[in-house]
Amino acid sequence: MPAKPDAGTPGKKKPKLAVWKFASCDGCQLSLLDCEDDLLAVAGAVEIANFPEASRAVVKGPYDVSLVEGSITTTHDAERIHQVRRASKFLITIGACATSGGIQALRNFQNVDDYVSIVYASPQYISTLKTSTPIDEHIHVDFELRGCPVNKHQLIEVLNAFLNNRKPNIPKHSLCVECKRKGLPCVMVAQGIACLGPITQAGCGVLCPSYNRGCYACFGPMETPNVPSLMDWLEQLGVDKADIVRALQTYNVNAKAFRKGSLA
Amino acid sequence: MVARNKKNNGTRTIKVDYLARVEGEGALHVKLKDNQLKDVKLKIFEPPRFFEAFLRGRDFREAPDITARICGICPIAYQLGASQAMEEACGVKVTGPLRDLRRLIYCGEWIESHVLHVFMLHAPDFLGYEDAIQLAKDYPDVVQRGLKMKRIGNDIMTLLGGREIHPINIKVGGFYKVPTKKKLQTLVSDLQWGLEAAIETVKLVSTFTFPDLEPDYEFVALRHPNEYAIAEGRLVSNKGINAPIKQYDDYLFEEHVAHSTALHTHVRERGACFLGPLARYALNYDKLSKTAREVSKNAGLGKSCSNPFKSIIVRCVETVYAFEEALRLIAGYQMPDMPAVDVTPQAGTGYGATEAPRGICYHRYTIDAAGLIQDAKIVSPTAVNQKQIENDLREFIPANLHLPDDKLQWQCEQAIRNYDPCISCSTHFLKLTIERQ
Numbered sequence: 001m002p003a004k005p006d007a008g009t010p011g012k013k014k015p016k017l018a019v020w021k022f023a024s025c026d027g028c029q030l031s032l033l034d035c036e037d038d039l040l041a042v043a044g045a046v047e048i049a050n051f052p053e054a055s056r057a058v059v060k061g062p063y064d065v066s067l068v069e070g071s072i073t074t075t076h077d078a079e080r081i082h083q084v085r086r087a088s089k090f091l092i093t094i095g096a097c098a099t100s101g102g103i104q105a106l107r108n109f110q111n112v113d114d115y116v117s118i119v120y121a122s123p124q125y126i127s128t129l130k131t132s133t134p135i136d137e138h139i140h141v142d143f144e145l146r147g148c149p150v151n152k153h154q155l156i157e158v159l160n161a162f163l164n165n166r167k168p169n170i171p172k173h174s175l176c177v178e179c180k181r182k183g184l185p186c187v188m189v190a191q192g193i194a195c196l197g198p199i200t201q202a203g204c205g206v207l208c209p210s211y212n213r214g215c216y217a218c219f220g221p222m223e224t225p226n227v228p229s230l231m232d233w234l235e236q237l238g239v240d241k242a243d244i245v246r247a248l249q250t251y252n253v254n255a256k257a258f259r260k261g262s263l264a
Numbered sequence: 265m266v267a268r269n270k271k272n273n274g275t276r277t278i279k280v281d282y283l284a285r286v287e288g289e290g291a292l293h294v295k296l297k298d299n300q301l302k303d304v305k306l307k308i309f310e311p312p313r314f315f316e317a318f319l320r321g322r323d324f325r326e327a328p329d330i331t332a333r334i335c336g337i338c339p340i341a342y343q344l345g346a347s348q349a350m351e352e353a354c355g356v357k358v359t360g361p362l363r364d365l366r367r368l369i370y371c372g373e374w375i376e377s378h379v380l381h382v383f384m385l386h387a388p389d390f391l392g393y394e395d396a397i398q399l400a401k402d403y404p405d406v407v408q409r410g411l412k413m414k415r416i417g418n419d420i421m422t423l424l425g426g427r428e429i430h431p432i433n434i435k436v437g438g439f440y441k442v443p444t445k446k447k448l449q450t451l452v453s454d455l456q457w458g459l460e461a462a463i464e465t466v467k468l469v470s471t472f473t474f475p476d477l478e479p480d481y482e483f484v485a486l487r488h489p490n491e492y493a494i495a496e497g498r499l500v501s502n503k504g505i506n507a508p509i510k511q512y513d514d515y516l517f518e519e520h521v522a523h524s525t526a527l528h529t530h531v532r533e534r535g536a537c538f539l540g541p542l543a544r545y546a547l548n549y550d551k552l553s554k555t556a557r558e559v560s561k562n563a564g565l566g567k568s569c570s571n572p573f574k575s576i577i578v579r580c581v582e583t584v585y586a587f588e589e590a591l592r593l594i595a596g597y598q599m600p601d602m603p604a605v606d607v608t609p610q611a612g613t614g615y616g617a618t619e620a621p622r623g624i625c626y627h628r629y630t631i632d633a634a635g636l637i638q639d640a641k642i643v644s645p646t647a648v649n650q651k652q653i654e655n656d657l658r659e660f661i662p663a664n665l666h667l668p669d670d671k672l673q674w675q676c677e678q679a680i681r682n683y684d685p686c687i688s689c690s691t692h693f694l695k696l697t698i699e700r701q
Contacts, residue, residue, distance in 0.1 A: 021289060022311070023310075023311040023313055024336075025333050025334060025335050025336040026335070026336045026337060026686075027333075027335075027336020027337070027339075027429040027430060028336070030336045030337060030429060031429060033380065033384060034414075034418060034428055034429065036411040036412065036414055036415040036418070037411075037415065039411060040397075040400055040407070040408075040411075043397045043400070048395075048397060051395075054384060054385075054395050054396065054397070055394050055395030055396075055397065055398075056394050056395065056677070057394035057395060057398070073311045073312075073313070074311045076309075077311065102313075102333075103313075103318070103330065103333050104313040104314065104318075106314075106318040107314060107317075107318070110317075110318070112314075114317070115314040115317035115318065116312075116314070116317075118314070118316060118317040118320070119312065119314055119315075119316045119317050120312075126312060128311060128312055132313075148333065148430060149336060149427075149429040149430055204427075207426040207427060207432050208426070208432050208440075210426070211426055211432060211433045211439075211440045211441040212440050212441045212603075213432065213433070213440040213441075216329065216432075218430070243323065246322065246323060246326065250326075250329075250330070251333065
């Protein structure tokens, strides 16, 4: 963790917060604006110095804390992320795009030129990298917050931890742990619904199983996932191999464990 | 990030390198020579993400969740447009309480998105603030009211969808789980407060000062015989379009313009068109509730409004409608026996279109007999509006050249924000190439 940012000390300057966007849907930074009950409190604890989605005012860097949303898909962005790093004392990536490359990383397994010509009439105007990569493949990242989108309570927790110079309380265990604590019957055991909970990091609040649905892994792999074992279980449930592969190839397709499992 | 310069050769350039208070990455470049407008470019540098390409080969049931990721601000527009298109391809119709629940969650998205735009993105322009946080220092009650209204919209999304951004409970055929009536009724008292707050908000924004601009727009919106169209309807315009959604491609077509970043949409043989609140209001005024019509009358609006700066009032009128409609839907709700209709894939093409908060969001998919997607086309409202935004600026700037650069620049930004542009809906945006003379 960095030097204490002097949060809340009277007379001291408030830490400067910046929010940066790369290839993404804007949903993770919107999570900050969706913290309706806490937004003005956050705005009171930090100086919102650079947050284009919310303000046209820009305060010059360096910034005490940067939130980075989105993945790297263009040469321009591959350079820009280094500028963001240089201007940031503490850098937190938020969401599946920034932490794994996002769903746009599906291009990593195809010929991107084919993709361009499917979508655009004049491919010569498109400039894009062959891959979509997470931020930590380009620069040092101080903390990664998972989710597609991130959980706004976890986002507040991470900012709160930073302001108070402590470690964020963000568990890395599987969704199953969270599901059991909530007392939900296992959707896979009780209803035979395919669920990626055993290999997925907790943090969403067990949304899908609460709605009679299997987890689709939008928080990415947990810390020690056994992907081949779960794939075997899903096959025993009668799920087609092609469906299992597609289930791993979504919002965190480029996360190592999912990539390896789905290509095996 | 703003750059301005005034050169001695009579060239005046106004640049906004990174448009603020819009969703996504865009820029504006205006060039004036000898006090004549030479060029207006709304640049989009949002990197392409190729949704239409990687949807090919995916299962038809995956489309709602995958396409939601096009936009974190209006995921319901994508989830429902995709679901409806797939249902049509498979010959299934979702009706009754399931249809009502879809309309209800869409009311949540309208409230959440409209209130976000009105209070946090657009109102600061009218009141001369850089953002809502600064606005909150002088008008704490107003901003607190906005945040609470927005939270109530999100509460509908969360209750029905599991979460407000990329809800997890919507599927082809309906929902994974439907709420009890009792659960829905927990929203009622907040919605009643929200309705009153929205009426107050219409009064507030109607007192703003609006720059003059009234172009002769072709408004395009969905129209439904029985209701203010949100989640379905025919494609209509004030200049003669009246067609089922499956004929969308016959009327609106995309053109690849070399100097622009986006595929520009034109109405065939005419020109740009206007999607969003002003279009819906003008074409479906008769379907608004009595309350919404009264509130808009008191705010000085007629049955149609062509000043894009006044879109903030219409957005608030629609917010009034959405709160009232949500209450109506909850009052009439009876929990269905099944949370979804069974959908068996069959080879074919299906079309879906809904009214996203910022205008029509169109989907077309072709699937094979196994339900795998063969072809996908998705058109976001901001892609369609982009040409109209540039046209507005071409009309607005020459009439306001007397303004100093910083003021003119701010008003140009405001003119773009009139459209609540959502640039992250990146499907149809390209990287800019600069045209050199």
